[in-house]
Amino acid sequence: MRYIFLLIFISIFRLHSQTITNYTVNDGLLDNFVECITVDINDNIWIGTSIGIQMFDGVNWTIYNTSTHPEIASDNVSVIQAMSNGDVWIGTDEGVSVFDGINWVTYNSANTNGVLNNQVKSIDEVNDGIWVGTISGVSYLIDPANPSWSSITPPDLHWSGVNSTYFDGNTTWFASPLGGVTHYENSIFTVYDTSSGLLSQNVTDLLIDPSGKKWIGTGGGISVLNSDNTNFTQHTKMYLLSPPDTLNPVVDLEIDSYGRIWAGIYVGYLAQGGVAYWNGIQWNDYDVTDGLVGTNIRDLAIDSQDNIWIATSTGISMISQIAYNLLDYQTIELIYPNPSDGDINISTNQEYTDLSVYNNLSQCVFSATDTYTHKFKLDLKFLPRGIYHIVLTNNTTSTNYNLLIK
Structure with a gap:
């Protein structure tokens, strides 16, 4: 009887276990302070740092910088995004660069019909092209073979720029650092901000789940706008802090293949942070006490096996074998x-x-x-x-x- 009980206990333990693997300069990382991270179509991990770009194929690390590839806009990379065709885009303070697996090409404001502003805040792929958020608005490229950029600027968008762009059917959503979110539909721009029920004007990221809900990451937590854009639900305690502190500023949002919402959180004034995921019922979180390499969460990415890759100021962590609750x-x-x-x-x-x-x-x-x-x-x-x-x-x-x- 005790033997059967032991087997059941082990099975339950394995169901709720996960593995955290950390990578630092001692493991081949270019720099411990990793600003951004993405996963390409072959599950290669790409990171951006202040001294260049690095690709990890699971065994080998490959470095790309202005010394090895002078075509790159800058070594100081703040945004990195892999696209569905295999291209990898980076954003810097000197424009954007794209790598097609062979060559790097840079676009900046010096180009004719180039990007709106060289200070890049986000790069997103939507159905009709590449969208680059900058401090002055957003620029989009419909046909990379004909690199002529178009832009949307204030007053259609908030003057503080664009932190994220997300496409929802025939409409587009823009996240603003100081102006909430803007919804573009049928040539009309509609703003959702604190007067509409948003937690904070400072919107850092957004995504849309399969049911049409908009998950909006802000400096005060997550606001979820329902599918018909009429009502907000608030999440302010995704990552548990020691009382009396409760503030959960969101750094990044991602969704995995199971539909779980992942949030990167960092509270600067406490130097505390971690990642949390919503399983449809409750939030579960991970931080340094669970084995993460650091507290200063910078960015998240998810590979095809639903491993969570976390960029921090002290290295990279990968969370794997994340169990889901069948209920x-x-x-x-x-x-x-x-x-x-x-x-x-x-x-x-x-x-x-x-x-x-x-x-x-x-x-x-x-x-x-x-x-x-x-x-x-x-x-x-x-x-x-x-x-x-x-x-x-x-x-x-x-x-x-x-x-x-x-």
Whole structure:
């Protein structure tokens, strides 16, 4: 009997365990103070520092700087972003540079029709191109083969610049350092700030989850704007501090393939920080007491295996083998099994005529029109693992389900 109990105990322990691996200059890191981090399509890790760029393939470290590649805008890299085509973009105080795997090319305000301002705050990829946030607004490049930049400036956007850009279907969202967020739709710019319910004017990052909720990282925590943009939900204690301090300034936001929201947090006046994730029910956090390499969180990135890469001022940490709580994704008596391999049953007490399935990028990956009532089966085994949002609708109502395919 004790032997059986021991086996069960070990299984539960493994379910909730994780591994943290740290990298510093002693392991080949270019510099311990890492400003930014990203993961490319081959799961190579790219970092930006004040003395250049480095790529880590899991074994070897490769350095790129103005000495080895004079085409790079500057060695002082504050932003780095890998794109879906494999290109890697960096942002500096002297413009942006892009690496296609062979050559580096730089764009700055000196170029004809170049970027708006050389001081770059963000680089984001949206469906229609590359968007570069600067201290003066945002510049976007639709066709890299024809490098002519267009820009959006005040008064359409706040004068303090753009910290992040996110695309939502046919609309675009901009995060401002001092002006909240701006939503662009049908040629109209709409501002959401503290007067609308936002926690803080200082917006550091934003993302949109599969259900259409906007997660807005601010200097005072996270504000979540609902899918129809009418109501905010606030998260102010993602990372627990010793009383009486509670302030949670957000450095970065990411979403993994399970739909968990990850937040990097750093409280400068306390020199304390960590990372936290929202599992749909509660926040869980990690810091130096759990094994992170440092407190000054600078940036986050997530690879294809849902490992979390954390850039700090004292090195890099990778959190792997992060368990999920099956109950977080289970809707009892509605959708089962959940998690699933994609072969599922749905029970409902209403009749629906339309079914749609969305991935964690809010893209529709499956839709059908039929009569859906009581209990029916749905085969989604063709979908890769991750969190999906199933929407059933009829003329008067809709029902939403979250499904985890593993």
